[in-house]
Amino acid sequence: MGGILGAGPGGAVVAVPAAVFAAAVGTALFFRGNLGRYGRIAGWQGQATLAVLATALAAGALAVWPLPPGADGLCAIDGGAPVLARPAALGELPGSWSTLALHIAAAAGVPAAAGALARYRYRRGFWFTLALAALIAVAVEAVQATGMLGLYPCAYRVAAVDDVLLGAAGGAAGWLLGSAAVRVLPRGWPGAVMDAMPPGLSRRLGGHLLDLVLWWYGTLLVVGVLLEAGAVAVGGAGAAHKTALVAAAVVFGLLVPLLRRDRSTPGRASMRLAVAEKGSVGPAARWRAAVRAALLYTPVTVLFVLDLHLWALLVVLIHGAPELVRRDQAGTADLVTGTRITTRTVVTGGLPGKLIRYQPSLQTGPPPQRVGN
Template identity: 55%
Template sequence: MAIAVPGVAFAVVLGSTLFLRRHFGGYGRIQGWQGMVTAAVLCTGIGLAAYAVWPLPRGIDGLCALDGGAPAALAPLARRPETWAAAADAAVAAAVFLPVGLLARYRYRRGLPSTLAIAALLAGGIELVQGSALLGAYPCPYRVAATGDIVLACAGAVLGWVLGGAAAALLPRAWPGAIADLMPPGLSRRFLGHALDVAMWWYGAMLSAGVAVAAGVVPPGQAGQVRAVLLLALAVAFGVLVPLLRTDRSAPGRAAVGVALAGRGRPSPAARWRAALRGALLYTPAAVLFAVGLPWWAAAVWALHGSCALVRRDQAGLFDLITGTRVVTGSALTGRLPDRLIRFTPARTPGAPANTA
């Protein structure tokens, strides 16, 4: 449990961060119907990850039976389900891949062969995770790894692909259009960036502590002290050191959603000492409160900062006012345009020399 739970959570947060970084870097901000479809893609990925590992055992006591845990079922479709529970499991195995097929056609415009290949690859990965006892995090498998679930997943993806054709005909286009991301980021976007940073910080510290105990580097009785030290150390790294090394002065989560920190009234990166002071004010009290077991008081520190942004027209937080900084988009700070933005190039007149500048 010390490795499995934080490991799964950290992997989900890291995957979500990379997905959002790719979207914001390619298309700019998330908005409109296309933004809702993008959110559906992200939620589908998180749902597949949850389905792959749920339910995580609370402990290993009594987990491994005499036969070594949950046995693999190589051909569960060879006989009819004997109970309603078995039928429900088969229905869930197919239904969970229905949005995969729908989004593959509606959002990503994939044909049926590639949709089946994607579904089979994802389902095979899920069965591998289940059959390997969460990649070795547990001493034995706690769920049955059934090859027939891959067939059910492909069937669900085919049904979703058919529904995706209807969605493409009836609903607005799902593919996002790239726009210049120059307007100030909204509060929800800023909150999402902070949430990603906090989640990576918290679960990263828990996972590191669990690995240290499992590897025998730290005695089990000192796990609590190690977690407290790691929380403080990673808070300094995520909140202070990493932003100082980046042009946008942002931690990884905020950078993934295209949020940057600028000086007050100037379209240039905030001075390093201002960014360091803001990070210290925002994360150091929260890290100390988390380490001593008072996480809700840490939320009160962030609420104090955010409450100021709610009532001001420029949406400046309390620590922004104290340090003389402003939250802007990375594009507004660096002038970088989205990668997928269409750039108009006039056609060259026949016979005219090519522009080599």
């Protein structure tokens, strides 16, 4: 197997899967937290919530992109990219004005989006927002200055104090933009609702996509760490990754769901989805969940092990075609096993953490009379 593992130790064998895996884990935790606190993500407030996730992912991409494919020659000139600690030093770097303008737009734009959302979505004050934007900028520059926290032997991108100043300025401008948005747009913070409606197609696809990314890049990361540690030879990295793929599919695709009451894999669990029995609100029987998992994940695992990645889309098409036309949104594996995808709330109960609960007053008599002057 080529690609990342073919780079061998000292390349992107750990850095690339670590970056993607961290983004997937962060996304999963974000959805799990928001769905648990507020219930279904929908409407204008749902779009604002998704904008928060997009901004966080953009900040991560700004910090690490573009990841070098290897370390060969990376540190040959002056030990890597420099750190520009003097203000206004960015303009002295070689390159076109268009490149510099694009760099400035990215360095200020992401903190500006964070500042706007801090004011509009979270109703934060100016100084908090300014500190948040500066912290984001400092974190981005720290990742760049340390070669992605030491995963590369030296820095591969220039880190500059100018970018921190641009980030702080962008955050301040974003806060002003968010203040204007508060006045002209609907409220940005969500109200908690019961998550008992059938989950939409995008939510179910998101759970499967998270499972796929966590599975593929998680196993790449494990093999990459073993490769760097010398526990796996470069020539045997491909076989080790295939073994890891099969083991992870069995553990996280089959065993973990059988132990969980919602019968969900990690990605679908982060979306607070559950596998229920057809016509019932209870969780699917374990044998049904096991057969469903085998129908879905066995062909995908075999195709990935055989390096026929694109053919896995055929599995998606076969399973998902009935979902597009059936009112109950059942896929092929659901029809065969008598299961349906629903929300965790339907199967296990519970209310969103931010849902206002009505509690009747303990007072039994008439309300006290107000005495005026």
